[in-house]
Amino acid sequence: MEKNTSEKSDNSGEMKSFASKLIHSGEKYTESVSRSKTIPIVMTSVFSFDDVESLDAVYEGDASGYIYTRNGNPVNDALSEIMANIEEGERALAYSSGMAAIALSLISQVKAGDHVIAASVLYGGSYQFIKTELVRFGIEVSFVDVVNEDITKYFRPNTSAVYVETISNPTMEAIDIQHIAKVSHSFNAKLIVDNTFATPIICQPLLLGADIVVYSATKYLCGHSDVTAGIVVSSTENIDRIYSAGLLYGPTLSPFDAWLLVRSLRTLELRVKQHSQNAIKLAKYFENNPFVTKVYYPGLDSSPTYSIARKNFQNNLFGGMLSIELQGGEKSVYSLLRNLKTIKLVPSLAGVSTSTSYPAKTSHRSFSDAELKKANISKGLVRISVGLDDIESVIAEFDKAISEIE
Numbered sequence: 486m487e488k489n490t491s492e493k494s495d496n497s498g499e500m501k502s503f504a505s506k507l508i509h510s511g512e513k514y515t516e517s518v519s520r521s522k523t524i525p526i527v528m529t530s531v532f533s534f535d536d537v538e539s540l541d542a543v544y545e546g547d548a549s550g551y552i553y554t555r556n557g558n559p560v561n562d563a564l565s566e567i568m569a570n571i572e573e574g575e576r577a578l579a580y581s582s583g584m585a586a587i588a589l590s591l592i593s594q595v596k597a598g599d600h601v602i603a604a605s606v607l608y609g610g611s612y613q614f615i616k617t618e619l620v621r622f623g624i625e626v627s628f629v630d631v632v633n634e635d636i637t638k639y640f641r642p643n644t645s646a647v648y649v650e651t652i653s654n655p656t657m658e659a660i661d662i663q664h665i666a667k668v669s670h671s672f673n674a675k676l677i678v679d680n681t682f683a684t685p686i687i688c689q690p691l692l693l694g695a696d697i698v699v700y701s702a703t704k705y706l707c708g709h710s711d712v713t714a715g716i717v718v719s720s721t722e723n724i725d726r727i728y729s730a731g732l733l734y735g736p737t738l739s740p741f742d743a744w745l746l747v748r749s750l751r752t753l754e755l756r757v758k759q760h761s762q763n764a765i766k767l768a769k770y771f772e773n774n775p776f777v778t779k780v781y782y783p784g785l786d787s788s789p790t791y792s793i794a795r796k797n798f799q800n801n802l803f804g805g806m807l808s809i810e811l812q813g814g815e816k817s818v819y820s821l822l823r824n825l826k827t828i829k830l831v832p833s834l835a836g837v838s839t840s841t842s843y844p845a846k847t848s849h850r851s852f853s854d855a856e857l858k859k860a861n862i863s864k865g866l867v868r869i870s871v872g873l874d875d876i877e878s879v880i881a882e883f884d885k886a887i888s889e890i891e
């Protein structure tokens with residue numbers, strides 16, 4: 486048997502040793518007169534240079550190029566550019582999760598001794614980050630019911646940031662971004678908006694006055710339940726600060742996942758339209774089912790924030806997320822979730838298939854009973870992520886499952 490390490494001639498006539506073959510084979514395929522029609526995955530942690538001069542030129546910004554993927558990668562930049570363009574922001578950045586994007590956005594705007602105002606109904610992770618991490622760093626926090634209370638009286642001289650979600654989770658209330666932006670700016674505070682549930686197809690918070698928009702790209706921007714990622718969109722000035730913090734905290738998005746997101750974004754408009762059209766049909770069905778005591782969907786005229794949704798949302802679309810409450814509360818919920826067959830219990834959202842979630846035990850699991858009550862999240866509330874499936878079949882499955890509740 487030949488030993489792997491032995492020198493022997495091969496077809497190329499250049500690479501002789503096993504190690505040389507292993508390390509250098511295939512390199513020529515990166516050079517070609519034709520180009521990939523799609524943005525290729527540049528799956529590399531670092532980039533190579535022919536000489537010190539070119540390395541120096543890239544560092545100094547005199548030549549375009551990349552150095553190290555934590556600092557930048559072509560696919561991640563392509564993703565960021567798509568997001569900046571569709572959001573009408575100057576620049577965007579992509580991170581390895583929504584929480585990374587959210588944490589960096591907040592960190593970039595606050596310092597010890599500052600005060601932050603946040604909506605009392607928020608994604609559980611964001612709520613915990615603000616309540617535990619920011620507070621640990623010496624930041625004062627006020628949680629405010631931004632739908633029913635006037636936030637003006639909560640501002641202090643040291644308030645530097647306000648944090649809200651376009652559509653509250655899981656009560657699906659549309660937030661008056663325009664009003665909150667105006668008040669925030671009058672107190673010299675920046676407004677950060679989590680637009681995950683709406684997407685830029687439905688709402689563009691920067692155009693309504695927000696300063697920074699953040700996303701869990703894990704949800705609709707991806708849309709296929711196969712990527713965990715986050716996005717931040719803002720002015721160049723804000724993005725520069727977030728970029729510097731991101732370099733040091735280091736939640737780099739894999740170029741492979743960035744590539745999947747680029748691919749997903751090409752169909753975002755089609756998907757969000759279909760999610761929304763399906764959701765309004767399902768919401769109307771639930772409104773007419775006597776066993777359903779309450780339907781939360783911003784596109785229903787019975788929604789307390791319908792007029793805000795009409796004012797702030799585009800294309801007459803209201804998103805794919807809705808919640809319901811059932812007669813019999815918690816016990817009925819357990820029965821319903823057991824009765825559903827193709828509609829799975831999934832502690833996330835925005836996939837191609839319709840799924841359910843139980844916020845009291847998933848996204849808001851960390852909330853105490855008092856916090857759940859304050860956030861108006863009852864134990865009889867089921868959240869539904871309406872998929873791209875045939876909506877008549879989905880309605881039929883809910884109808885059967887509800888009729889069989891014990």
Ligand SMILES: *Cc1c(COP(=O)(O)O)cnc(C)c1O
Nearest residue numbers: 582583584608679681701703714
């Ligand atoms: C899922 C979610 C997050 C957190 O994003 P990850 O990608 O899971 O880190 C933040 N905000 C909202 C509204 C979400 O739904």
